Amino acid sequence: MINALSRRSMLLAASGGAAALTAGGIGNAQAQAGRPFTWAATGGTWGATLDRVFVEPFARANRLQVLHAAQLESIATSKLLASCGSAPFDVTNGPQSDADLLNDARCLDALDPGVVRSLGDVYPQALEGNFYAAFNILLFGMAWNTREAAQPTSFRDLALARYRGRVAIPAYGWYGMPWLHAFNKELGGDEDNITPGIQAVADIVRRNRAVIVENADHGSRLMESGEVVIMPYWNGRTARLQAARVPAAFELVPNTVSVGSGFSIPRGSPYARQAQELVQLTLDPARQLEFTRWSLYPPSNRSVILPPELEGIRIPPGALERTARLDWKKVNDHRSRYLERWNREVLNA
Amino acid sequence: MRPTSISSRVEGGAPAPRPPRGAAGDAPSARVWLSGPYVVLLLVALVVPLAHLGAISIFTHHPRLMFVAEPTLENYARLLQPYYLEVLVRTLRIGLVTTLCCMVLGVPLAYWLARCGPTALGIGLFLLVMPMMVSTVVRAFGWMIILGRNGVINQISVGLGFERWLFVMNTETAVVIALVQICLPLLVLPTLASIERIPRSLEEAAANLGASPVQLFRRVILPLAAPGIASGAVLAFLVAIGVVVTPALMGGRGSRMIGNEIYDQLITALNWPFASAMAIALIAIVLGAVIASRAAAAAAERFRREAARRRASAGGA
Structure with a gap:
């Protein structure tokens, strides 16, 4: 009954509620x-x-x-x-x-x-x-199908002719940006000169018809279905594929991305x-x-x-030292321009 | 025969009578007050954000601060690069093809719905509108299951002893298929409303005068339903050129649309000025399409009136 509530009882109820909230730990x-x-x-x-x-x-x-x-x-x-x-x-x-x-x-x-x-x-x-x-x-190295591909030694293996139509690369907006920089370093480029990396990735897309992986689940599906037999991918995700009895293995190739x-x-x-x-x-x-x-x-x-x-x-001793050293500041400085080059030169390859 | 609206046919009620002109609610001051909340909403939710977007589009990109307030036209100049022009042309092409497909499929459907009984109309409208309640992501996944390399159609084909033959996923065609499904209701509903207003007596008169079904449709239904078809077509086109998710999921790397570029620059590259410039360009295209459609509708109306006037004067002579 609204008439039964006095100002005093309302104040008492409000202060009691506040005290309860504080005592109750909402804090x-x-x-x-x-x-x-x-x-x-x-x-x-x-x-x-x-x-x-x-x-x-x-x-x-x-x-x-x-x-x-x-x-x-x-x-x-x-x-x-x-x-x-x-x-x-x-x-x-x-x-x-x-x-x-x-x-x-x-x-x-x-x-x-x-x-x-x-x-x-x-x-x-x-x-x-x-x-x-x-x-x-999280290591972004190479995942490979142990039945249909050979143990990779480098990201360059994505360009091997025997994998035509069965390779994948990460989308720039997923982990393509750090991977591009890491691969670029292996090819002699650096954060300010992405041309070697862009050209090599465009070549992989053009010659080997690489699938663009949009996210981790997409990558797992591609490996599970056998549509892709070799691609840059996560160590943990590959371990989960192994747990699901998919014939997959992870290789920490030179310039693997460590995040x-x-x-x-x-x-x-x-x-x-x-x-x-x-x-x-x-x-x-x-x-x-x-x-x-x-x-x-x-x-x-x-x-x-x-x-x-x-x-x-387990991370093998010395493995982290072999991962790519990326200058995140420079990587971030070039985000927009390199995205444009990626779209223009890689996706249009 | 008195024409009835969709709602009156579905609910079995009579059309609502128009209020008499000159009533209190029709006074100019009352109209201003009634439109006030909408004007405020328009200002707060559309004009101010658009002005903000326009301002950001002429600011200079900064990799860490996103933008600094140094005016530049570089963002718009960048849009003129061949790559972005190609994306723009592709976007418009996909929008146009989608709209044409929607018209081919949607106008006959709208005519059938407009002339069917209340039960069929109710079921038809439900089937038409129901997919709009499902997110575009889910709808795209549905198409992937049907059209994919290992999708339902190819599996049935293999099961029947044939080869896989449908390789439409990751192409522009797949984007159009998914967009037609999204945009079809947007074209059908205004067209349906427009056809419903055409008295059946006109069709009967045309038939009595010897018009074949095709002539009836082309010379009576289409001209009278044109405003509804035009509204639906503009809606379908505008939705089709602004999508992000559908081309990302259904299209290949060569099917990127301007929405994908805006998303990438905004979220991945954090280049808000360039993303804003692209958004402003898209809005300009949308406005251009609306203005062009209104001008076309006005011209068609003028032409129709002129033709009617000539016929009347010829009959009088």
Whole structure:
């Protein structure tokens, strides 16, 4: 009955509610932020596993409401650039290149070693400045069909005539951009001179009728169906193909691209402290091992001891040193121009 | 025979009577107030963002800040490169072919729907509109299952002892097929509404005067339904030239449309000024198409009136 509510009882109810919210742990930050703790990451099984392994335990420990802003990493990056300093997300999951771009635009907070205590345990290749720490190692080398192709020694094997019509290359907007730079380095180019790489990739497309892989699932389907027998692809994804009894193997060829997947913290987040804690949780050995069991990507924390069944995905000693050294700053500087050349010269080849 | 609207035929009701002119709601001040919220929405949701887009399109790209407010025409000059002109021509070609296919399939369908009974109309409209409730991604995947190299058609062919013969996926033809399915309802609905307004007595009179079905359709139905067909065609064309997902999933590397280029520059390259310039160019094309269609409709109407006037004066003489 509305008439039975007095001003006093309303005030009492409101203050009681506020007290309950605070005591219940929804907390000051949440009330001040006016929105739940928001984490941006791609959706699908990747996002669901990030949620299960990292975000849910973090939310429970911090008594936070969390919201998954599911979107492609590149879309989250462009949104963060467009709203630098008042980001719609509190952490964003992505590769080094995007984190580097955001950091250059002063859109990221530095990691606080006082909270992110495991930085020293992480492979140096999984770190980027003081603003990014990947929780696993993603290697973009060569995947090959063990029945129909020979063990590759280089990305140049994509041009071999015997693979005509059965090769694939990544789309520029997927991981084609870093792969192009890595392949270009093998051919004598560098970040400022992409011509050798572009010409070689155009040649592969023209002569060997390479399929353009739009995303990781697309790549897996091509390998499963046997439509493609050799292509640049992920170590973890290839391991999952093997687990599904697809005759596939991964080769860490020279200039394999080494990236990671990690969370970075946009500047101006109302949950700055909690975001640091989430990053620390992603570097926790037990959590990383759990994620690795699902993704089959090696953990970035060197102290993680892989169980016998995961021995096959261990990074061989010295392997990371053979991966391509990319200057992400320059790679980002040339994004637009090289995309145009890719579209014009590779896709029109 | 009194013409009835789609809704009245489906629901069995009578057409709503027009309010008398000069009523309170017809006063100019009331009309201004009634259109006020829409004008505000138009300003906030269309004019201001478009102005912003136009401003960004003449700013200079910066790899890390996306753009800096230094005016340049380089973004528009870049559009004149052969590659982008080729993409533009391809986009317009796909849009035109899609629209023509929609007209060939859609006008007879609209005529049939306009002249069928209420039950058939209800079912027909449901079947026509239902695919619009499914996302374009899902529809594209459906086509991939049907048209793919290992798709249903080729599997049936192999099952019957023949070779695989359908290799249409990853081509411009596949893009057009998927776009026709997306755009067909957009052409059929206005055409249907237009044909419904044509009194059946005109068709009966033409038939009594010896017109064959083809002559009846060409000389009576088509001219009178032309405004609806034109509206539908413009809608179908505009949707067809602005798509992103369909060419990405159905087209090959050589079937990229301007929407794909805008998406890539915006999301992959983070070159917002160039993406904005492309978007402005696309909007200019869209506006041009709308203006051209209105001019064509006005010219056709003038021609029709002139012909009617000549016939009337010839009859009088």
